[in-house]
Amino acid sequence: MSEWFPNVQGLWSEFITAFQQTCIMLVWSGSISFLGGLILGIALVITAPKGLCENRTVHQILGFVVNLFRSIPFIILLTWVMPVTRLIMGTAINLEGAIVPLIFGTIPFFSRQVESALSSVPYGLIEAARAMGDSNWQVIFRVYLKESIAPLARAVTITLVSLLGLTAMAGAVGSGGLGDFAIRYGHDRNMQDITWLVVISIVILVCIIEVASQIIIRRHTYE
Amino acid sequence: MIELQNISKTFSTKSGDVRALQNVSLQIEDRDIFGIIGFSGAGKSTLVRCINQLEKPDQGKVLINGQNILSLKNRELRKARKKIGMIFQSFNLMPSRTIAQNVAYPLKGSQLSAQEKEERVKSMLQLVELEDKADARPHQLSGGQKQRAAIARALVSHPDILLCDEATSALDPITTRGILKLLRKVNEELGITLVIITHQMEVVKEICRHAAIMENGICIESGETFDIFSSPKHEVTRRFLNTATNLQKIDELIEENAELTKLSDDEILVRLTFTNKETTQPLLYELTKRFDCCVNIAFADIEYVQGSPIGGSVVILKGDPEALEKSLKFLEESSIRVEVLSHV
Numbered sequence: 001m002s003e004w005f006p007n008v009q010g011l012w013s014e015f016i017t018a019f020q021q022t023c024i025m026l027v028w029s030g031s032i033s034f035l036g037g038l039i040l041g042i043a044l045v046i047t048a049p050k051g052l053c054e055n056r057t058v059h060q061i062l063g064f065v066v067n068l069f070r071s072i073p074f075i076i077l078l079t080w081v082m083p084v085t086r087l088i089m090g091t092a093i094n095l096e097g098a099i100v101p102l103i104f105g106t107i108p109f110f111s112r113q114v115e116s117a118l119s120s121v122p123y124g125l126i127e128a129a130r131a132m133g134d135s136n137w138q139v140i141f142r143v144y145l146k147e148s149i150a151p152l153a154r155a156v157t158i159t160l161v162s163l164l165g166l167t168a169m170a171g172a173v174g175s176g177g178l179g180d181f182a183i184r185y186g187h188d189r190n191m192q193d194i195t196w197l198v199v200i201s202i203v204i205l206v207c208i209i210e211v212a213s214q215i216i217i218r219r220h221t222y223e
Numbered sequence: 224m225i226e227l228q229n230i231s232k233t234f235s236t237k238s239g240d241v242r243a244l245q246n247v248s249l250q251i252e253d254r255d256i257f258g259i260i261g262f263s264g265a266g267k268s269t270l271v272r273c274i275n276q277l278e279k280p281d282q283g284k285v286l287i288n289g290q291n292i293l294s295l296k297n298r299e300l301r302k303a304r305k306k307i308g309m310i311f312q313s314f315n316l317m318p319s320r321t322i323a324q325n326v327a328y329p330l331k332g333s334q335l336s337a338q339e340k341e342e343r344v345k346s347m348l349q350l351v352e353l354e355d356k357a358d359a360r361p362h363q364l365s366g367g368q369k370q371r372a373a374i375a376r377a378l379v380s381h382p383d384i385l386l387c388d389e390a391t392s393a394l395d396p397i398t399t400r401g402i403l404k405l406l407r408k409v410n411e412e413l414g415i416t417l418v419i420i421t422h423q424m425e426v427v428k429e430i431c432r433h434a435a436i437m438e439n440g441i442c443i444e445s446g447e448t449f450d451i452f453s454s455p456k457h458e459v460t461r462r463f464l465n466t467a468t469n470l471q472k473i474d475e476l477i478e479e480n481a482e483l484t485k486l487s488d489d490e491i492l493v494r495l496t497f498t499n500k501e502t503t504q505p506l507l508y509e510l511t512k513r514f515d516c517c518v519n520i521a522f523a524d525i526e527y528v529q530g531s532p533i534g535g536s537v538v539i540l541k542g543d544p545e546a547l548e549k550s551l552k553f554l555e556e557s558s559i560r561v562e563v564l565s566h567v
Contacts, residue, residue: 122313122315124311124313124315125315125317127277127311127315128309128311128315129328130277130304131275131277131304131307131308131309131386132304132305132309132328132329132376132380133301133302133304133305133329133380134301135297135301138331138332142328142331143317146317146319147317147318147319149319220319222318222319222360222361222362223318223362
């Protein structure tokens with residue numbers, strides 16, 4: 001162990017803290033983005049032409065906002081949304097300061113994924129539900145969401161993995177986390193073993209996410 | 224009773240406005256089986272969707288038992304829709320739910336107890352003979368079974384009306400017959416009014432008591448199915464019927480100057496078509512017996528629409544001029560439409 005990973009023992013507790021910080025960022029910004037992206041994605045689908053509440057103007061505005069935020073590189077977004085971050089969290093640095101830009105970076109991405117997942121529900125199902133007397137809300141929950149659990153799980157997986165990538169960059173505002181840990185020791189002090197440790201732990205995290213989503217997808221795929 | 228009064232609907236598309244419905248008026252009596260026929264794009268799907276307001280017409284009224292459902296508020300409209308079942312060409316069962324769950328879907332949020340719901344679902348599955356598929360998922364069923372499940376789902380909330388949108392168009396002929404039989408049973412035993420949209424003439428012939436023909440958003444002809452089939456008034460209707468009968472083939476043969484149509488001096492080629500529901504006498508036999516006229520059947524295509532004969536035959540009559548004249552007169556007097564196609 002000490003031969004292959006000479007620096008790990010001394011930095012273990014710091015690694016654990018970094019790992020926890022990554023998890024906190026993932027859970028908080030992940031769950032808030034999940035809700036926000038879901039709502040935005042649903043809004044995109046129902047305001048689209050032939051949608052439940054067809055509305056060209058709203059659809060185009062939402063689409064424009066989503067595209068705007070999606071086109072900004074995350075590292076720039078971090079700085080750009082700083083005033084908003086300060087307003088909401090009271091600070092623009094540390095772990096707290098990273099959550100808001102992470103959300104801003106993730107919601108647009110996820111909402112497009114949700115949009116395409118929900119669009120995979122055949123139009124006929126929506127029509128049938130309406131013919132059976134469902135209200136718009138009932139159509140959203142009983143048909144759109146219920147019938148697209150598998151593609152939604154796929155969307156969540158892709159988004160979580162990309163969010164994991166963003167958390168590594170959030171180190172730039174002092175959020176800590178695995179990315180920051182790898183830069184400070186693996187890169188700045190050339191501790192190769194620390195880089196390896198971080199890579200392995202991130203691969204494990206991604207694997208857990210993938211496996212969990214595969215289980216959900218398998219359970220909700222009918223054919 | 225369903226009354227559609229002066230329904231108009233225009234869709235605006237990129238390539239200009241499409242007038243899907245133009246001033247369509249129809250009356251559908253309670254317990255009737257009403258067919259709406261037309262080539263694709265004729266506007267029949269839009270028309271049927273106006274009945275349950277999946278499409279809002281730009282103009283006109285939709286009266287169901289005297290109530291204009293266009294004036295209903297959202298909540299009332301949804302309640303009204305529960306009394307109008309609908310089935311589709313693509314079945315539209317929810318893939319994530321079992322057949323029993325699909326059938327139970329319209330009962331969500333109803334006042335019934337869980338046990339009552341279960342009983343209703345069971346009785347519906349019995350009606351469509353799918354009890355053994357209650358726990359299967361839609362993808363495990365054949366097309367015909369899926370449509371049966373869809374019928375069960377459409378009927379579970381005890382509607383007064385069932386709208387069928389090309390319900391048999393995706394099915395093979397044998398399955399189609401099974402579904403039509405089931406639909407007739409639904410009409411006769413449960414007293415449900417059926418509105419059937421189709422481009423399949425056979426479907427109308429088989430079960431519809433009344434029918435309307437649509438073309439380019441206009442209802443060009445409507446009435447009793449028998450009358451439409453026996454004496455179509457409109458060109459489009461005739462074109463439609465030609466797809467269903469064999470008797471027009473002779474026109475092609477005449478054009479091609481086929482062997483059959485080369486007549487000798489004392490022969491004439493005649494097309495005879497039934498126009499009267501009550502025609503049952505052996506007319507051709509009478510010709511031979513009474514007028515000494517020799518009858519040679521070239522084509523015959525007779526079938527039964529709503530229990531009455533439709534169609535007729537193309538025959539070559541042979542005899543002296545007087546006999547031929549008498550024969551034709553006799554046929555005309557027997558309510559047979561007589562068309563002399565060619566003679567020398």
